[in-house]
Amino acid sequence: MILPVIMAGGSGTRLWPLSRGNFPKQFLSLTSDLTMLQQTVLRLKGLRQLPPLFICNEEHRFIAAEQVRQLDLEGAAILLEPVGRNTAPAIALAAFKAMQDVENAAGSEPLLLVLAADHVIQDTQAFHGAIAKAQPLAEAGKLVTFGIVPTHAETGYGYIKRGKAVASSESRVASENSGELRGTAEASGEDQSSDESRVSSHGFVVASFVEKPDADTALQYLGSGEYYWNSGMFMFKPSRYLEVLREFRPDIYAACEQAMTRQAPDMDFIRINQQAFMTCPEDSIDYAVMEPLCGGTSGTHAVVVPLDAGWNDVGGFNALWEVAEKDAFGNAFHGDVIATDTRNTLVHSGDKLVAAVGLDDLVVVNTKDAVLVAHRDRAQEVKAIVNRLKTDNRSEVSFHREVYRPWGKYDSVDMGQRFQVKRITVKPGAKLSVQMHHHRAEHWIVVSGTAKVTNGEQQILLSENQSTYIPIGVVHALENPGKMPLELIEVQSGSYLGEDDIVRFEDRYGRD
Template identity: 40%
Template sequence: MKLLPTILCGGAGSRLWPVSREQHPKPFIRLADNQSLLQKAFNRGAVLPDVTEILTVSNRELFFKTEDEYREINHGHLATSYILEPFGRNTAAAIAAAVLYVLKTYGEDAILLVLAADHLIVDEVAFAAAVAQAAKLAQDGLIVTFGIQPDAPETGFGYIEAEGNQVIRFVEKPDLAQAQAYVDSGRYLWNSGMFCFSAGAMHREMLQHCPDVLQKTAVCLEASRTASAKGFAQTELDAELFALVPDISIDYAIMERSNRVAVVPCSIGWSDIGSWNAIGNLTSADAKGNRVAGEALLHDVSDCYIQSNERLVAAVGVDNLIIIDTPDALLVADKSRAQDVKHIYAALKKQNHQAYKLHRTVHRPWGTYTVLEESSRFKIKRIEVKPGSSLSLQLHHHRSEHWVVVSGMAKIVNGEQEVFVATNQSTFIPAGHKHRLENPGVLNLVMIEVQSGEYLGEDDIVRFEDIYGRA
């Protein structure tokens, strides 16, 4: 049996702002053990029997960030493949693309195990047992979902009414009274959003129930750019054709319509990490019910969750609060209103405020930059370039740049000159000059960049050459 864990890495994670942002979404949030939710999903699939490859469907803007995440933990050098979306078109399109890729690569008997990139599963042994059961059902041509045994009347999840492995019906998120009735009946499971099926079985179900999704995804894949090497494959979906794929969920497209659906009831320590309350519950509480990640000084405080990775947070005489501190944004919320954090994210997005999209530290294919200070006429950045990486050959019309190397060696193109700049040395890039920064060494290159000029926006850039395909 060929088993392919297929990780769907999408969504904004708006309820986990200010840590989750558009270009640093929920799957990349690090927990107390310094592993991200995405890394945990990778490991969850990698340790299963019969797995030789992990397939990831994600936004193309997150590709290099995802690669970096996997590189940290993929010690067994498991093959990785990527389907890169220009934008989200919901789970039916993502799964259709994965099915078509697996059909072409491995044939119709290959089993896909579809995992969310942003869930947490504590009991890995029970999870592996549930997957083994699901894989057997999938080999019989069934489309299998995982139903979580509920331990509380949750109103934020959909439910599955079931008898053994038989699905009676899927139901939408209930109100509290209905959720309690579901739990009391013992017949209902939480809908986890994880699936297991053979490529051939899902292809047949899509032909029957959502042929438009399948056909338009197939046309898009045929016209899309692909690249492959040993242990690696990448497909970048064509944006114009992908926009024509219907935007519907796999639940609506298949699970609620097919008569070939089964469920594996399981108790695996599952959480969708859907709010700051869920994150807080991963930290042990003190005698007054406070949970703290980072450094905090508390006086007469109870039942609060406080997270701050860089600064001391002090609180006096408060209770039942969520306090999340980041370098450029602070969230203070009543714990009973944790779900409403998404409204702050939505308001910032409507204003096109940088705080919904980026952190002070921004990840790029070549490394990272951190904005240390900025004003109307200057901006100071810390830039870190990975060994062997380089920025694009570029110019800026409205700003000049002064670069000071803090550690490592820089190879710099500045106009017609190409120079090496060592630690404690600097160079000046006038506005309008073509330039490129490269790290020729084996250690990270760290430098300070001081920008000055009449306009300092990140969109003041003209790229001439770029090894990452951004020119």
């Protein structure tokens, strides 16, 4: 049985201003109406799998939980990392969790299928076929990675050099223990007539991992046919991963083992020992585990399975343009866009009409609070803008004008030196924390729906066009008791309007 482990961390800074610190690209709807996280989950349909395990950080936990809830997944769990420590520790947490579940349920050990939540895979059938090839190798104790068959000489990816084909005895024995695998392979039309065909189609020993090359070297890699793009996707037994991690990085192993000794369920989340995990070194699975397996006596334990399935990590706007649906002139438009004499251009409009005249090979991205204009060939350099925003301590690096909360969202419509206007949306049945402010008063005007308001000692119901005033220092709360979203306008006024001027007395979402 397969246990999907979906890594939902990362900041996606090369897609700013769409992707931001508190709402990165894995939670965005970039290539369809579904978010990238949701697409990652749905492309697993058809596999024999356990409910997914998501790895997420504290800051994004409610966004991840809401998007998982929308898929009606039963039994899915979200494991929270107290801090980011890269992929090797994150996968170790998942492996320890899987082994603990096996011990508690007295079941069989699953295979971990480690996936990023922010990749595009256009050919689901080919993706499932590669998983079928990887499964017997992982069952045999291999650590399998998926190598993307390159389509061009890309300098932005790391590469994997393949070695010899996996030994027939290893592949055949594992296949004979997996009737399900053979059925999947037959369904995909693979030739099962000889051992050799099975060997060549299953995978290859990893000869080496290679850093991002220059253009000339990338061309050589492409021409040789021996190199794949490093996808960052893996399959292996959790026990095998932990065994190798303990051999090569005992410090990471020990910290993660200690962190998982104390788990605290919290709503949709699994919290671990924060103090123990804080001591864990930071490292990727490539450096900590996979590269040390290449060469020497361990050289046959790292295996690459080729994957040719329309993969793209959407690492920037040019990549987004490549996977987007285009018109006859090579343009990819999202939102309200009118264009004339425009070619090979990506325009993404969030909330207003964008008119394009005479553009060629450009990227134009409009959000409620920022506009990006760049040449497609230089769109990766948006990272320099993000660094500048960080240096200047500007909020746009982390927050959209529209901010999501576990109870709903708010949109900062207008602000001045001593006032701020927000449009607040509260989900049915949701409630904001019981709180007060030291420096601001608030006026609430209901636009639609019904609001249950705590205002000091009073509890009142407000409907459309009714309002209330919350003075400075008064304890208050807002709740939607209805079955439709509650929309209201909040006008704040005072000497300080920052989000940190909140004293919470009670909060159903566990926030301080």
